[in-house]
Amino acid sequence: xxxxxxxxxxxxxxxxxxxxxxxxxxxxxxxxxxxxxxxxxxxxxxxxxxxxxxxxxxxxxxxxxxxxxxxxxxxxxxxxxxxxxxxxxxxxxxxxxxxxxxxxxxxxxxxxxxxxxxxxxxxxxxxxxxxxxxxxxxxxxxxxxxxxxxxxxxxxxxxxxxxxxxxxxxxxxxxxxxxxxxxxxxxxxxxxxxxxxxxxxxxxxxxxxxxxxxxxxxxxxxxxxxxxxxxxxxxxxxxxxxxxxxxxxxxxxxxxxxxxxxxxxxxxxxxxxxxxxxxxxxxxxxxxxxxxxxxxxxxxxxxxxxxxxxxxxxxxxxxxxxxxxxxxxxxxxxxxxxxxxxxxxxxxxxxxxxxxxxxxxxxxxxxxxxxxxxxxxxxxxxxxxxxxxxxxxxxxxxxxxxxxxxxxxxxxxxxxxxxxxxxxxxxxxxxxxxxxxxxxxxxxxxxxxxxxxxxxxxxxxxxxxxxxxxxxxxxxxxxxxxxxxxx
Numbered sequence: 371x372x373x374x375x376x377x378x379x380x381x382x383x384x385x386x387x388x389x390x391x392x393x394x395x396x397x398x399x400x401x402x403x404x405x406x407x408x409x410x411x412x413x414x415x416x417x418x419x420x421x422x423x424x425x426x427x428x429x430x431x432x433x434x435x436x437x438x439x440x441x442x443x444x445x446x447x448x449x450x451x452x453x454x455x456x457x458x459x460x461x462x463x464x465x466x467x468x469x470x471x472x473x474x475x476x477x478x479x480x481x482x483x484x485x486x487x488x489x490x491x492x493x494x495x496x497x498x499x500x501x502x503x504x505x506x507x508x509x510x511x512x513x514x515x516x517x518x519x520x521x522x523x524x525x526x527x528x529x530x531x532x533x534x535x536x537x538x539x540x541x542x543x544x545x546x547x548x549x550x551x552x553x554x555x556x557x558x559x560x561x562x563x564x565x566x567x568x569x570x571x572x573x574x575x576x577x578x579x580x581x582x583x584x585x586x587x588x589x590x591x592x593x594x595x596x597x598x599x600x601x602x603x604x605x606x607x608x609x610x611x612x613x614x615x616x617x618x619x620x621x622x623x624x625x626x627x628x629x630x631x632x633x634x635x636x637x638x639x640x641x642x643x644x645x646x647x648x649x650x651x652x653x654x655x656x657x658x659x660x661x662x663x664x665x666x667x668x669x670x671x672x673x674x675x676x677x678x679x680x681x682x683x684x685x686x687x688x689x690x691x692x693x694x695x696x697x698x699x700x701x702x703x704x705x706x707x708x709x710x711x712x713x714x715x716x717x718x719x720x721x722x723x724x725x726x727x728x729x730x731x732x733x734x735x736x737x738x739x740x741x742x743x744x745x746x747x748x749x750x751x752x753x754x755x756x757x758x759x760x761x762x763x764x765x766x767x768x769x770x771x772x773x774x775x776x777x778x779x780x781x782x783x784x785x786x787x788x789x790x791x792x793x794x795x796x797x798x799x800x801x802x803x804x805x806x807x808x809x810x811x812x813x814x815x816x817x818x819x820x821x822x823x824x825x826x827x828x829x830x831x832x833x834x835x836x837x838x839x840x841x842x843x844x845x846x847x848x849x850x851x852x853x854x855x856x857x
Contacts, residue, residue: 402515403433403470420463433468465490487511506530519552536571536590558605567596592632594639599625614699615663615690617656624648645671645681660735661690676801679746691735697728729774734763750791759783761839783839790832792816823848
């Protein structure tokens with residue numbers, strides 16, 4: 371056989387082999403797609419999946435999903451119709467268009483398949499909603515199925531804004547890069563969101579509890595919040611059916627967070643929060659049948675007119691029952707699927723039973739919650755700690771006698787500890803809009819608070835410790851009677 375024949379035969383075999391691989395991977399892609407649709411139907415409910423189509427092709431296939439969701443009836447809609455039963459919520463239908471490119475060079479990538487998901491038609495929304503979302507582009511999702519069975523997922527949401535009257539929400543492009551391993555037990559990735567801002571206009575005339583005459587004279591108030599330079603990484607284990615509190619960790623940074631309030635048109639914005647160089651971290655761990663959450667936030671900036679050299683918040687939640695979390699997940703999914711007419715009535719809603727089963731399991735695990743805030747100002751550091759812990763689970767008789775609330779208070783322990791630099795008092799008074807008190811006035815106020823047992827003075831700091839447990843309230847080591855506990 372001459373060389374031309376050899377090369378020709380090799381080329382035919384290569385093309386045939388590539389074609390066979392493409393056909394085989396196309397079949398695998400179709401099978402994996404059907405599994406994903408089954409998962410969506412299982413999570414959202416069979417009624418949410420209106421229809422699906424899958425048109426096979428040799429190099430690529432086209433798939434379409436039509437999903438339906440019925441939003442709750444708004445109070446405004448009920449009032450306009452004059453009858454809650456007449457204000458029937460209209461279902462919203464969303465069409466998802468999928469292009470599935472088959473391997474082994476799917477979409478010019480070495481992969482079993484590449485799926486590009488785009489938002490198609492949206493039906494059932496009002497004209498006002500369409501107008502509000504006129505400057506919003508739908509996110510796109512690109513999923514790369516590797517030969518190993520793992521998936522690389524990229525979500526991109528272009529910049530946009532949502533406007534409704536005097537309020538506005540706007541953002542810069544959001545990007546997620548994620549990886550789901552072959553057995554779907556671990557999801558990891560990172561995200562970046564350069565800017566997200568909310569500008570809300572509140573008019574007291576819209577509040578039901580404000581008299582019409584007062585509301586007419588009250589100026590509209592504008593609140594504005596902005597988050598800049600958000601970046602983060604995450605890695606979580608999707609095992610044992612947990613997704614609401616999946617074990618794992620997340621960390622990230624925020625360049626700047628600001629919040630302002632403007633009392634009237636033309637007035638200068640009043641600063642509420644201006645923090646920068648923030649870093650955060652959260653870890654969810656599992657030990658047997660319990661979960662624990664530890665979170666931390668650090669940064670610098672100002673709160674109101676108080677400039678802080680540093681700010682740190684540490685939060686801990688201990689002994690969260692795993693089965694209770696699963697029941698809460700069940701309740702959330704059931705609430706999503708529920709008939710909107712009964713969704714707000716726990717005794718009638720299908721998720722009410724799951725919540726009723728979850729509550730005693732949460733309590734029986736004896737959960738605890740604790741927070742520690744520390745800040746540094748003018749070279750002095752202050753601290754505030756508080757927390758709540760269930761010491762023992764209330765029995766059925768205690769619950770029947772007064773309900774869950776009183777029973778939990780009786781079986782719980784609450785604590786709060788404050789350590790405040792005395793030098794902060796003039797600054798805090800000024801931040802509250804008051805004139806800075808003289809040193810002798812401060813000494814008089816501190817002396818009075820000490821005499822009444824509210825605070826103790828330790829060198830340059832004022833301290834206070836409160837503990838409520840077993841029906842007793844102890845302040846700075848002495849039991850006191852609370853006013854609301856007297857008959």
